[in-house]
Amino acid sequence: MSNYNNENLNQFSEMFKALSNVHRLNIFLYLAEYCNPGELSTEKEMRLTVGELGEGLNIAPSTVSHHLKELRRTGLIRMDRQGKNIECWVEEKTIDQLVEFFQTSKGGE
Template sequence: METLDAVTALAALAQETRLSIFRTLVRAHAPKEDEGGLAAGEIAEALDVAPATLSFHLKELARAGLVTSRRQGRSIVYRADLSAMRDLTNFLLKDCCQGACGVIGTTARQRKAECVR
């Protein structure tokens, strides 16, 4: 991930409604791409956000690469892009403990043990 991509993603999440949308979509995630996610109306209802406002925020999250969408019948279903979030997290933690510990995918106990060495 490039620095500019990280800044764009972080800027998108640095707004209360967009952060709530992303977290809501994470909770609705399913392993398969054609499953999971929420229709725009479901997101608007869950967060009590006006449709026009929601549309604006979803567009910003999509521009940052944090959400994807697919047409399902008459609805557009949105999903959190967890691989994009993983890339962002890896970018942020790349130099954790000066590279001495593998932070991503380990438990807190494993991280502590590796960083203490």
């Protein structure tokens, strides 16, 4: 039997919804590239600003903002204001949960 209750399932489905949009998936992976494990997640060079994320994606800043809000809401990324900028980075614990989700679903029960 599965270990996931209804609330958990809902949270996972929300994460998948967040990653189901190509722009959001790109933002997520772009952030993931900048988070080198082994270094502290508080180091500045491991984070990107909203503006930096919008570049090359060809969508309006308001749309980027909206997508980031979704990624944050579901726990996939975190954000922190530093002066005029808002820095973003991936939440590694959540990624661990996703890896475990699929490993468990494969391993059965």
